[in-house]
Amino acid sequence: HVSALPEESLAECxxxxxxxxxxxxxSFYSLLENIDTPQNxxxxxxxxxxxxxxxxxxxxxxxxxxxxxxxxxxxxxFDLKKYKEYPFRxxxxxxxxxxxxxxxxxxxxxxxxxxxxxxxxxxxxxSPNIVVEEIAVLINLFNAQYLLFAxxxxxxxxxxxxxxxxxxxxxxxxxxxxxxxxxxVDKLDKEVLMLMKNAGCVSIFVGLESGSQKxxx
Numbered sequence: 001h002v003s004a005l006p007e008e009s010l011a012e013c014x015x016x017x018x019x020x021x022x023x024x025x026x027s028f029y030s031l032l033e034n035i036d037t038p039q040n041x042x043x044x045x046x047x048x049x050x051x052x053x054x055x056x057x058x059x060x061x062x063x064x065x066x067x068x069x070x071x072x073x074x075x076x077x078f079d080l081k082k083y084k085e086y087p088f089r090x091x092x093x094x095x096x097x098x099x100x101x102x103x104x105x106x107x108x109x110x111x112x113x114x115x116x117x118x119x120x121x122x123x124x125x126x127s128p129n130i131v132v133e134e135i136a137v138l139i140n141l142f143n144a145q146y147l148l149f150a151x152x153x154x155x156x157x158x159x160x161x162x163x164x165x166x167x168x169x170x171x172x173x174x175x176x177x178x179x180x181x182x183x184x185v186d187k188l189d190k191e192v193l194m195l196m197k198n199a200g201c202v203s204i205f206v207g208l209e210s211g212s213q214k215x216x217x
Contacts, residue, residue: 004116006048010055019048021057022118023065023106067106067126072134075100075142098145100138104131104164105151110184112209115152123156128164132171139176147179154181158192165199174200182207 002009002019010016020027027046034040041049045061104126106119138144155161168174180203181196188204196204210216 002048003118006057007055010048010050017049021046021048022060022120025065025070026063027061064107064120064122064124067104067124068130070126072137075138080142098143099148100142100144100146101148101150102131102134102138103150104128104160105154105156108152108156110153112207114209115207117152119152125157125160128160128167131164132167132173135168135173135177136171139173145177147177149179149181151181151183153183153187155183155187155192155196158187158189161192162195165195165201168199174198178202180204 002016003021006019006021009019018031020031023046027044030044031041031047034044038051041047041051042056042058045059045063048055048057050056105123107121107123108115108117108119109121109123135144135147138147178200181201182205185206185208
């Protein structure tokens with residue numbers, strides 16, 4: 001929400017001191033480093049904040065993070081028993097306490113009106129081997145049984161998707177886990193769908209604007 005409406009968010013909620021716009025890791029780290037030196041806040045790209053009574057929105061970051069440089073989330077620091085349900089989950093799947101969110105891709109080149117594109121338009125993908133290793137860790141250390149891939153367009157690169165699914169099957173992880181994702185209709189075909197199903201996919205969220213050309217226009 002704050003990435004789409006940073007100034008409005010600060011104006012309407014006086015309890016918010018700072019907002020990070022877009023990709024957050026580097027901007028948030030810079031904020032932590034400079035939080036005691038407010039005179040330096042203007043240097044932090046992608047930061048919104050208050051200076052006295054004035055709302056300041058810094059320019060967005062022009063740097064895209066290499067997905068392979070991001071460490072695995074520190075799941076061991078969470079009390080996972082408190083995170084049993086995702087309210088946005090498809091109701092066809094029973095709620096399970098052993099669910100985890102994972103991301104293989106950031107960025108999307110499309111310009112759908114309903115999407116805020118928080119990660120920008122440049123597509124970056126984490127190496128399939130790294131993703132599969134993360135899945136194995138989640139299964140072995142945290143008894144993961146269900147994954148939600150949080151990619152904006154999971155099948156944006158069909159060859160990547162096929163490689164990832166093939167590795168999941170080769171490691172036998174598809175026998176231990178189910179997962180869902182989101183994508184576009186025009187980025188699916190029968191070959192990819194069958195491979196995804198064999199790799200453990202049970203649900204796909206498809207972004208649709210409208211079936212009416214008048215509305216699209």
